[in-house]
Amino acid sequence: xxxxxxxxxxEDWMPATTFSSTRKEAPLRHKECLRLSDPIxxxxxxxxxxxxxxxxxxxxxxxKTKGVICVVKNDAYNMGLIEVIDTLVSAGxxxxxxxxxxxxxxxxxxxxxxxxxxxxxxxxRDIDTVTRLNISVIAYDTDLLEEYAHYTERVIHVHVNxxxxxxxxxxxxxxxxxxxxxxxxxxxxxxxxxxxxxxxxDRQAASFESILGSRIPYRHAQAxxxxxxxxxxxxxxxxxIGLFRGYMEVYSTVENVTTYPAGTAIGYSGGYTTSETERIxxxxxxxxxxxxxxxxxxxxxxxxxxxxxxxxxxxxxxxxVSVPSAATIAIGDEVTILDNNQITTAMIxxxxxxxxxxxxxxxxxxxxxxxxxxxE
Numbered sequence: 001x002x003x004x005x006x007x008x009x010x011e012d013w014m015p016a017t018t019f020s021s022t023r024k025e026a027p028l029r030h031k032e033c034l035r036l037s038d039p040i041x042x043x044x045x046x047x048x049x050x051x052x053x054x055x056x057x058x059x060x061x062x063x064k065t066k067g068v069i070c071v072v073k074n075d076a077y078n079m080g081l082i083e084v085i086d087t088l089v090s091a092g093x094x095x096x097x098x099x100x101x102x103x104x105x106x107x108x109x110x111x112x113x114x115x116x117x118x119x120x121x122x123x124x125r126d127i128d129t130v131t132r133l134n135i136s137v138i139a140y141d142t143d144l145l146e147e148y149a150h151y152t153e154r155v156i157h158v159h160v161n162x163x164x165x166x167x168x169x170x171x172x173x174x175x176x177x178x179x180x181x182x183x184x185x186x187x188x189x190x191x192x193x194x195x196x197x198x199x200x201x202d203r204q205a206a207s208f209e210s211i212l213g214s215r216i217p218y219r220h221a222q223a224x225x226x227x228x229x230x231x232x233x234x235x236x237x238x239x240x241i242g243l244f245r246g247y248m249e250v251y252s253t254v255e256n257v258t259t260y261p262a263g264t265a266i267g268y269s270g271g272y273t274t275s276e277t278e279r280i281x282x283x284x285x286x287x288x289x290x291x292x293x294x295x296x297x298x299x300x301x302x303x304x305x306x307x308x309x310x311x312x313x314x315x316x317x318x319x320x321v322s323v324p325s326a327a328t329i330a331i332g333d334e335v336t337i338l339d340n341n342q343i344t345t346a347m348i349x350x351x352x353x354x355x356x357x358x359x360x361x362x363x364x365x366x367x368x369x370x371x372x373x374x375x376e
Contacts, residue, residue, distance in 0.1 A: 078364020159187030
């Protein structure tokens with residue numbers, strides 16, 4: 001994979017001495033210094049590969065039975081909002097949900113006609129911008145809707161978020177209470193809090209179904225499995241993580257390999273001590289790059305086809321692994337952190353006592369370079 005990252009120098013001019021080598025060379029003349037438009041190529045030791053064709057395929061599968069409102073909050077789960085939006089639009093997606101006004105505006109600037117829904121709180125001071133750009137908001141508080149009227153003269157398009165058990169930005173009020181002069185109710189929605197709890201989901205589904213008879217253009221829930229299981233009378237599903245399963249791989253690099261005698265303390269606080277002569281490799285990823293710090297069980301990476309178990313305390317930018325005696329491993333070797341085959345997001349989530357969505361979010365940070373591919 002291409003692993004070069006382009007870094008742009010945001011200052012108009014940079015002093016030549018910033019880039020001088022240790023050899024004695026004539027400094028660059030001022031006109032030869034780097035401009036804003038000059039790229040510098042540097043190799044990242046840790047990177048992720050995002051296969052946009054998998055995201056496209058996931059969307060096409062989900063859209064076979066219901067309309068789809070694609071949830072792309074948090075910069076599309078830290079995958080890159082614009083790259084993901086472009087991919088989904090090319091697959092036929094026409095409606096998106098985000099959490100912030102900022103992300104909604106980014107979509108609107110790129111795609112003037114797409115339907116966009118903001119799932120988070122919208123401040124009254126932002127409502128005029130939102131309505132001017134024809135962006136919809138969720139409704140859960142009638143007092144807030146009344147306050148909006150003081151900040152805009154435009155009709156506000158809302159999706160009333162019914163509280164069937166999530167108890168977040170939602171309401172248990174009657175739908176009629178939201179029928180205000182300056183409000184157009186275009187959507188009715190709910191959020192399943194735990195699809196693994198069948199009894200609780202039964203109650204949520206029944207509660208939502210009891211109000212779905214109204215003629216509202218968009219009726220939707222986020223839990224794709226629950227919608228199918230209960231054959232709910234909704235027009236759309238609202239998938240988030242379901243769009244992005246299996247799309248990402250993460251790789252790093254062996255930075256050092258050393259053989260230590262028995263009794264050697266490894267890492268911060270001597271988190272691991274060798275019990276015999278043992279080879280330890282240092283891998284260039286840590287909690288600062290999204291791997292996590294406190295783990296349970298036996299997390300491992302794969303180097304040249306060999307499973308190497310993580311040992312000791314994980315550092316901000318590095319971690320330690322024990323190298324089997326028969327393995328041939330050297331500095332510079334590629335390390336598989338996540339490949340959806342030997343190492344899955346579910347496995348990493350179990351090692352760090354979290355959920356798959358958080359695993360994906362963690363790996364979307366500036367310490368990991370992103371490479372976009374289409375493998376189909």
